[in-house]
Amino acid sequence: MIKTTLLFFVTALAEIVGCFLPWLWLKKGASSWLLLPTALSLALFVWLLTLHPAASGRVYAAYGGVYVMTALLWLRVVDGVRLSVYDWLGAGVALCGMLIIVAGWGRA
Structure with a gap:
């Protein structure tokens, strides 16, 4: 359970960075070169989601809970x-x- 949760947090960070960098470019006038690490970050995000052993719908549902927490931590730390x-x-x-969904993996 801890490994899955940590993997979800890393996945959420990859997604948030992949969305934050283009926001910097579009809203704050940052360099368009940020689109390169954006693509890498979003590719990492997608790959990390494939590392979970459950069906994709369960992975997405459980991931959503960790994403909410990670996005709020980003709001606090970065913003x-x-x-x-x-x-x-x-x-x-x-x-x-998320914990309830992950606890049910393998029992469904």
């Missing part, structure tokens, strides 16, 4: 936005959902 109690509570609920 410097203070998270509310509701942010933390929602992220906790999403993460619990």
Whole structure:
């Protein structure tokens, strides 16, 4: 369970970086050269999703919970936005959902 959760967090970081870099280019006037690491990051994201042993729909559903938590952590660390109690509570609920789904892998 820990290995799966950590893999999901790395996967979420790859996806967020792959979406953040073009945002920098389009919204903040950063170099279009950022599109190269964008493509690499998104390719890494897709590859990481294939490393899970469950059916793709279950992987995507469970991944969503970790993505919510990771996106909020990104918001706090990178964007410097203070998270509310509701942010933390929602992220906790999403993460619990992921844990429930992953616990059921192999039992379905």
